[in-house]
Amino acid sequence: MDSRLKETWESCVKCGICRSVCPVFKEEKSEPYVARGHITLLSELVSGNVDFSEYEAKDYLYKCLLCTTCVEACPNNSETDTIVEIARHEVIKHHGLPLYKKIMAILLKDRALMDFAFRNATLFSSFLFKRNDDSSRASLKTKFETPIMEKGRLIPKLTKKTFLQKYKDYSDNYGYLSLFPGCLINYTYTEIGDAFVNILKKLDISFRVPQKQLCCGAPVYFAGNFEDAAILARKNIDLFSRVNSRYIIVMEPTCASMIKNDYPKLFMYLEDKEYEKKARDLAKKVLDPVKFLYDNTDILDRLKHLDMKTTYHDPCHLKRAQNIKDEPRAFIKKASNFTEMKEADRCCGNGGTFSIDYRETSLKIASRKVEHIENSKADYLVTGCSACIMQLSEILHRHEDDHIKTIHTLELIDMALDGGNNEG
Amino acid sequence: MLKKRAYEKLKRIFKDRCFLDKLGRVQYSYDATQKMYLPDIVVLPTTTEEVSKIMKIAHRYEIPVVPKGWGSGFTGGALNIDGGIALSLEKMDKIVEFDEDNLMVWVEAGVVNYDLQEFLKPYDLMFPPDPSSWKFSTIGGNIAENAGGPRAVKYGVTKDWIKALEIVLPNGTVLNVGSKNIKDVAGYDIVDLMIGSEGTLAVITKALLRLYPLPEHKRTMEIVFDDMEFAAKMVSNIIKNKIIPTSIEFVDKDAILAVEDALKVGLCKDADAILMIEIDGSLCEVEEGVKKIEDICKNSQGVMSYRVAKDEKEADEIWLARRSISPTLKRIADGKLNEDIVVPITKLAQMIKKTQEIAKKYDLPIVSFGHAGDGNIHTNIMYHTNDKDETKRAYKAMDEVFDVCLSLGGSITGEHGVGITKQDYLEKQVGSDAINLYRAIKKAFDPKNILNPGKMRL
Numbered sequence: 002m003d004s005r006l007k008e009t010w011e012s013c014v015k016c017g018i019c020r021s022v023c024p025v026f027k028e029e030k031s032e033p034y035v036a037r038g039h040i041t042l043l044s045e046l047v048s049g050n051v052d053f054s055e056y057e058a059k060d061y062l063y064k065c066l067l068c069t070t071c072v073e074a075c076p077n078n079s080e081t082d083t084i085v086e087i088a089r090h091e092v093i094k095h096h097g098l099p100l101y102k103k104i105m106a107i108l109l110k111d112r113a114l115m116d117f118a119f120r121n122a123t124l125f126s127s128f129l130f131k132r133n134d135d136s137s138r139a140s141l142k143t144k145f146e147t148p149i150m151e152k153g154r155l156i157p158k159l160t161k162k163t164f165l166q167k168y169k170d171y172s173d174n175y176g177y178l179s180l181f182p183g184c185l186i187n188y189t190y191t192e193i194g195d196a197f198v199n200i201l202k203k204l205d206i207s208f209r210v211p212q213k214q215l216c217c218g219a220p221v222y223f224a225g226n227f228e229d230a231a232i233l234a235r236k237n238i239d240l241f242s243r244v245n246s247r248y249i250i251v252m253e254p255t256c257a258s259m260i261k262n263d264y265p266k267l268f269m270y271l272e273d274k275e276y277e278k279k280a281r282d283l284a285k286k287v288l289d290p291v292k293f294l295y296d297n298t299d300i301l302d303r304l305k306h307l308d309m310k311t312t313y314h315d316p317c318h319l320k321r322a323q324n325i326k327d328e329p330r331a332f333i334k335k336a337s338n339f340t341e342m343k344e345a346d347r348c349c350g351n352g353g354t355f356s357i358d359y360r361e362t363s364l365k366i367a368s369r370k371v372e373h374i375e376n377s378k379a380d381y382l383v384t385g386c387s388a389c390i391m392q393l394s395e396i397l398h399r400h401e402d403d404h405i406k407t408i409h410t411l412e413l414i415d416m417a418l419d420g421g422n423n424e425g
Numbered sequence: 426m427l428k429k430r431a432y433e434k435l436k437r438i439f440k441d442r443c444f445l446d447k448l449g450r451v452q453y454s455y456d457a458t459q460k461m462y463l464p465d466i467v468v469l470p471t472t473t474e475e476v477s478k479i480m481k482i483a484h485r486y487e488i489p490v491v492p493k494g495w496g497s498g499f500t501g502g503a504l505n506i507d508g509g510i511a512l513s514l515e516k517m518d519k520i521v522e523f524d525e526d527n528l529m530v531w532v533e534a535g536v537v538n539y540d541l542q543e544f545l546k547p548y549d550l551m552f553p554p555d556p557s558s559w560k561f562s563t564i565g566g567n568i569a570e571n572a573g574g575p576r577a578v579k580y581g582v583t584k585d586w587i588k589a590l591e592i593v594l595p596n597g598t599v600l601n602v603g604s605k606n607i608k609d610v611a612g613y614d615i616v617d618l619m620i621g622s623e624g625t626l627a628v629i630t631k632a633l634l635r636l637y638p639l640p641e642h643k644r645t646m647e648i649v650f651d652d653m654e655f656a657a658k659m660v661s662n663i664i665k666n667k668i669i670p671t672s673i674e675f676v677d678k679d680a681i682l683a684v685e686d687a688l689k690v691g692l693c694k695d696a697d698a699i700l701m702i703e704i705d706g707s708l709c710e711v712e713e714g715v716k717k718i719e720d721i722c723k724n725s726q727g728v729m730s731y732r733v734a735k736d737e738k739e740a741d742e743i744w745l746a747r748r749s750i751s752p753t754l755k756r757i758a759d760g761k762l763n764e765d766i767v768v769p770i771t772k773l774a775q776m777i778k779k780t781q782e783i784a785k786k787y788d789l790p791i792v793s794f795g796h797a798g799d800g801n802i803h804t805n806i807m808y809h810t811n812d813k814d815e816t817k818r819a820y821k822a823m824d825e826v827f828d829v830c831l832s833l834g835g836s837i838t839g840e841h842g843v844g845i846t847k848q849d850y851l852e853k854q855v856g857s858d859a860i861n862l863y864r865a866i867k868k869a870f871d872p873k874n875i876l877n878p879g880k881m882r883l
């Protein structure tokens with residue numbers, strides 16, 4: 002294995018500092034669910050001292066949010082997220098991929114199939130879910146118990162027209178920006194994408210929405226399926242390397258972090274030097290939308306002050322993976338009455354499939370945020386990631402805090418650019 | 426065979442709070458020494474009764490039991506060197522009774538030191554022992570190792586703040602020792618005997634801790650030296666002038682470079698050594714202390730510069746840098762013989778000078794930092810583990826450091842304990858009569874020698 006990757010776990014000195022910050026450990030209180038434990042397992046696996054199938058290792062390997070809170074706190078920057086991903090991959094390499102993960106990979110690799118699946122889900126949604134408009138964010142409530150979701154769980158409503166389809170006309174023309182919405186904005190939270198498009202139009206910034214883009218691959222990569230992740234990565238790299246835009250705006254922080262940080266690591270692992278280089282070149286053009294607006298436009302000065310009480314939640318993949326924390330706050334402070342909540346950067350506990358596999362733990366982790374959100378007295382919880390919005394609006398609903406609306410930073414910016422009472 | 430039956434029994438009782446699978450056991454096979462010994466079984470009790478149950482089974486089947494806190498120990502005390510049961514107490518993490526009127530608190534052994542401090546803060550109280558590992562070590566572990574922290578200069582170590590304990594003896598008997606009384610001389614002082622016993626005499630399940638008001642004011646100073654010997658001299662100079670700071674921490678050149686590389690907090694990279702000092706108390710006490718130290722700085726040799734942290738954030742950065750040194754040393758070399766020798770404060774300068782000579786003689790980096798205010802210096806001999814010659818030289822250098830330390834009237838360990846890593850040096854310091862007495866005491870508590878055997882020459 003590439004020595005640069007080996008360093009990510011050989012640097013661990015087993016001090017235990019990660020125990021004091023890991024959100025999963027806080028709930029589980031046992032060593033298999035913390036960075037130090039994950040790291041030990043992988044190094045034992047690689048050195049051949051233990052061998053395990055996915056089945057026995059499941060909890061030990063999958064009960065990690067990949068939130069990188071431990072990486073931030075670790076004095077040696079041991080990269081637990083990378084380590085866990087590699088460990089998951091090592092297991093798959095030896096024992097193969099379970100069926101449902103194979104199906105997921107097939108879907109993600111094919112836009113038409115993916116669209117088909119979602120169209121059908123939309124059709125059936127009235128049967129499976131009931132509308133839930135009184136929650137913190139419009140959503141659907143599951144009517145039945147299913148293997149992956151309990152009854153009463155809130156999920157975002159599916160859009161009739163995906164983001165890509167909506168902006169089909171913008172596919173081939175030249176654009177200063179190329180937009181990469183990511184699956185959640187494409188299929189469910191299209192309105193967040195719309196907000197950004199509105200802003201761009203108001204600012205007269207040209208953009209395009211390349212239609213051939215695929216899922217960034219994070220869901221398969223996080224599951225340790227590096228081969229399929231690499232197929233998706235190569236296709237996206239090829240597509241976006243050809244695009245002649247100045248920036249590629251990746252709206253979901255998880256996708257942005259995947260493309261910027263994980264593509265190069267993935268090809269490093271696969272020892273594909275050509276694509277490692279391409280990935281690094283592409284990474285230079287990838288930008289979060291809020292960060293783009295902050296760095297490259299004068300929109301901050303143009304925002305009006307709205308009479309809204311707000312607070313902000315730092316998404317892991319925005320703050321820790323991309324070091325973006327001050328920019329959104331600058332906008333929110335300008336546009337509203339902002340109160341910083343305690344532990345704003347505590348992980349919301351979503352963690353992608355983690356919230357399905359470990360529902361109870363995921364909700365416990367999210368619940369720890371509720372008190373801080375309530376104490377901020379905000380009416381609007383602002384954040385910059387769809388997965389966080391999904392998780393936080395649900396947990397607020399469960400705590401009967403539906404009056405606190407969960408919105409995206411882009412939506413707030415869009416609102417403040419539209420109207421407001423101009424006092425700020 | 427018999428053992429197997431005992432393990433099956435434990436698995437039946439503790440279910441998912443018990444690991445028999447290799448993967449689960451691997452994760453309880455190490456501590457901060459980075460050595461690994463696989464336990465046969467891991468059990469995570471939540472109550473004293475459960476601990477007692479485990480001990481009874483272990484006692485009956487004569488199985489070694491190793492109590493564990495958060496595994497941040499530096500001497501291997503929490504390692505199952507002979508297999509057996511890893512009895513890990515992280516799930517016993519409740520604050521049992523907060524007695525604000527008597528300024529005391531009963532806690533379970535698995536409460537993390539820092540979590541307790543956070544609990545106490547709104548009441549303007551603190552538990553004075555503050556090991557650098559306070560965010561990731563337990564009160565049980567602190568007691569078992571008699572941990573000390575930067576504040577020890579003024580407030581003493583763990584031993585000075587424990588009033589009573591609930592312990593489980595190796596045969597499963599639950600015993601309460603000590604009391605809330607400020608004065609109590611009835612019988613042998615078992616509480617004190619338990620402190621620093623490294624999990625060899627009994628399992629601590631609860632502790633009654635004495636608390637102290639949080640100081641009203643605090644000030645942090647940083648003094649930069651161009652020669653580390655002068656830094657060491659400054660320490661005894663401060664104490665001699667009857668100033669008792671909360672902490673005086675010493676950081677040498679290599680440690681400065683390693684931690685600055687990791688954290689980038691703006692420590693002076695040209696320095697040969699830095700002293701970090703905290704003074705607490707009333708505003709006037711604090712101001713007077715700072716002024717006196719500033720005066721000493723003006724009249725001392727070797728001082729390149731000094732500053733008083735202008736706000737809490739600056740002070741926090743200085744202390745974060747100090748607390749982070751130990752794990753960052755891996756940047757220098759992968760092998761580290763991590764000693765925590767202690768000498769009388771007046772001998773500190775001599776000790777540091779000798780250490781530098783030893784480093785030169787064996788041609789190895791020796792990084793020194795630590796709680797200079799109480800004479801406790803962490804001496805880290807760095808070497809590359811894949812280099813046989815370097816490894817040999819490192820161990821020789823360590824022998825010499827210990828010899829010098831003992832010849833100056835010091836001790837081979839100030840706070841990390843003996844465990845397995847220092848047991849070969851223990852007799853040299855305390856003598857064989859003392860070791861025999863230890864063994865007799867151990868036998869009185871644990872005739873079958875099942876509790877943490879093979880540690881501390883026991």
Ligand SMILES: Cc1cc2nc3c(=O)[nH]c(=O)nc-3n(C[C@H](O)[C@H](O)[C@H](O)COP(=O)(O)OP(=O)(O)OC[C@H]3O[C@@H](n4cnc5c(N)ncnc54)[C@H](O)[C@@H]3O)c2cc1C
Binds near residue numbers: 017491501555625629
């Ligand atoms: C980065 C770093 C900095 C450190 N700084 C300091 C410092 O400033 N000062 C200091 O004193 N130490 C320090 N240490 C060492 C260590 O943190 C302390 O020894 C701490 O008290 C160990 O607590 P633990 O809960 O991790 O115990 P563990 O490591 O799990 O166990 C340590 C010993 O205590 C015994 N034990 C634990 N719990 C119990 C119990 N309930 N009943 C009976 N026996 C028990 C174990 O058997 C073992 O022998 C540091 C360690 C690290 C990694």
Ligand code: SF4
Binds near residue numbers: 014018040078079752
């Ligand atoms: S991952 Fe980092 S914080 Fe955790 S034990 Fe290893 S070195 Fe310490």
Ligand code: SF4
Binds near residue numbers: 026066069
């Ligand atoms: S990535 Fe997050 S969940 Fe995983 S070990 Fe680190 S802190 Fe814990």
